[in-house]
Amino acid sequence: MRLSRYFLPVLKETPAEAQIVSHQLMLRAGMIQQLSAGIYNWLPLGYNVLRKVEAIVHDEMQRAGAIPILMPTIQPADLWRESGRYEDYGKEMLRIKDRHERDMLYGPTNEENVTDIFRRHVQSFKQLPLNLYHIQWKFRDEVRPRFGVMRGREFLMKDAYSFDVDQAAAEAAYDNMFVAYLKTFKRMGLTAIPMRAETGPIGGNLSHEFQILASTGESAVYFDAAFEDVDFSAETFDVEVLKSLYAAADDKHDAAACPVPPERLKSGRGIEVGHIFYFGTKYAEPMDAAVIGPDGETRPVHMGSYGIGVSRLVGALIEANHDEKGIVWPESVAPFRVGLVDLRPDDATAHGLAMELYGKLEKAGIETLLDDREERAGAKFATMELIGLPWQVTVGPRGAKAGKVELKSRRSGETVELGPDALLQRLGA
């Protein structure tokens, strides 16, 4: 993409309304723009990251055997009356009357809807196990939306729902998602700490929330150092071991009673990005979602639900990956992999070399943002640092004449001068 033809409205000043660093940087880097309290437009750079995060979540869900569907944003209130949650859910639920005065709502979650899909089509244990998921916009009408996309009102969530014939099978489905979550966050370059959690308005018996580590995280967490050593490339995991590793939030952690030896106990700050639940027959019973078991008896299906805050992750990723100059994207979620600075578009040699490299990188499928604007070098470098693409390539007149360009790693800050062919090889083109 040529920046001269792109839409990257970076801001020079930090907007006063943004209190946390991810919100500040997303506004400054032209990733988002507020439309209304807690409701954001995703501008091109932000949209690219959102799609990258979404693609990783899709991929790991499908690897784990979950099947993609898409449920609508607007739901009829009647379904929620069946489960009993229509009245329970407070003012966070956005309630709507349609033109025929029917009660509708903007889904804050989808347990009722997916249970309805299930009961209309599944009758036998032979059709199980089943895990259906979608990535869809949700709305929760927070009193005080804040922190940009970290606590918005309209937000993108992945929610998966498992259906099993009994508790044992349902717990295996839960464990499968538990591992899939750790792999998902790892692919984004994040360390996720799973913690036993309250089940809240979703209900149920068993729940973990997943917090990713970031120095600017919202809450303190204590955890077994072994979390950082898990080999996620392994084919299988001992999920019981993973689940037994110590992890606790600040308010639950008791140094004196902690079972982890001090040398293995680590602490950090965390941001919640996922939450999983096993809630048995909580929805199946009132909504009459039942299957015939191997014994010929009909029984309510056992369910779990599994959420990941997809839009929230974009903010969380920045909380975990930034420095004083701007964002430092992990490669797997970077909006572009390479930022190519054509330092002097008016210099024929440098400009020619920059365009040649740009053509070759694009042809090799390496997503490249070419800064071909007529701007001062300082402004170009500042933009590149701010938007945090993993690799910066600078082509200037002096280097070009000598057949050299500069490659810089945004994360390490290391720079190296090298020839065009060596550069392309280094970047995998």
Add this chain to the structure above:
Amino acid sequence: MRLSRYFLPVLKETPAEAQIVSHQLMLRAGMIQQLSAGIYNWLPLGYNVLRKVEAIVHDEMQRAGAIPILMPTIQPADLWRESGRYEDYGKEMLRIKDRHERDMLYGPTNEENVTDIFRRHVQSFKQLPLNLYHIQWKFRDEVRPRFGVMRGREFLMKDAYSFDVDQAAAEAAYDNMFVAYLKTFKRMGLTAIPMRAETGPIGGNLSHEFQILASTGESAVYFDAAFEDVDFSAETFDVEVLKSLYAAADDKHDAAACPVPPERLKSGRGIEVGHIFYFGTKYAEPMDAAVIGPDGETRPVHMGSYGIGVSRLVGALIEANHDEKGIVWPESVAPFRVGLVDLRPDDATAHGLAMELYGKLEKAGIETLLDDREERAGAKFATMELIGLPWQVTVGPRGAKAGKVELKSRRSGETVELGPDALLQRLGA
């Protein structure tokens, strides 16, 4: 994907509520399920097609230079008060009050929102031309939603918005989208007929709607046969020629006055799947979206908007591609490219060969649905015909013993017996 682990709730009977063939087939093939009037769940098979259609639209938009963003579904009413459309838009607009009693709405379209993005960030003609688009769910509260996803209330739309310094540049942007639309529909195996149209509630000076041809289409159209001969693989098109080709809906067509010689005049039935508008400064003026021109004078920006009904296209594709047995997907939008029938999972030789082929097809990246269910052959064939995958491969005991499988084209019905290696080669594996 193994059908035994998939979720494909096909129906044996045609549901009485479905009046048109695409709605009937989408329900029967387990592609969708109604949640509420005009609001649908997309089940796995339907979801796959929706994503294929969406991917083609994304790709052609970006090839045409449009830049992806994502605007939210919920908008503040105030923006629509600025343009004057809040009162104009009737009951089709879903109006919502949030917990603080602020007037919000579920966007039926996004002219106001995108104009707001523009005016906050663009000041100079040097930042033009600009075309921002998104693919997002919309809501229009139809009195009588019907025909499944063809006229739903919640629907997925691609809407693009162009910004230019003057009318001439804006018309060039319009022509660019005009050609992109023809290419987009062509890639889906559809013939699209562009027709001059009224501008309706969007407003403006110039408009075309795009109807795709289907024998079951909603309205009669007359058009120049030359539309069918356009070479869409060409680098450039003479858009003036394309725009001048005769096309008219039934109510506007006058055989006596028609400028096309009878031998070149064709007629068919059409389904509207796209609509483009040039509306000048209709939104820019009341909303104060202005740029400084080359002459230093500030002027309102010239805009156009360009819609494609993404979810509607799934229905339209079926209207244009079906027979008495079911759907006949064009390859580019098929939910899977190959349907592999393991005719007798209990026969070791046949089952072994089916699994071997399945593994090789998947490894080659060829999306394959393996019917590994314990079902009668008749039921398996009927399902394959119904869901309409382009290529059916049948592996049975007799053939497997002789080292042969059967390949059938869903569209032509032609079958051929061939060896496993020849089959894989034929399918590009």
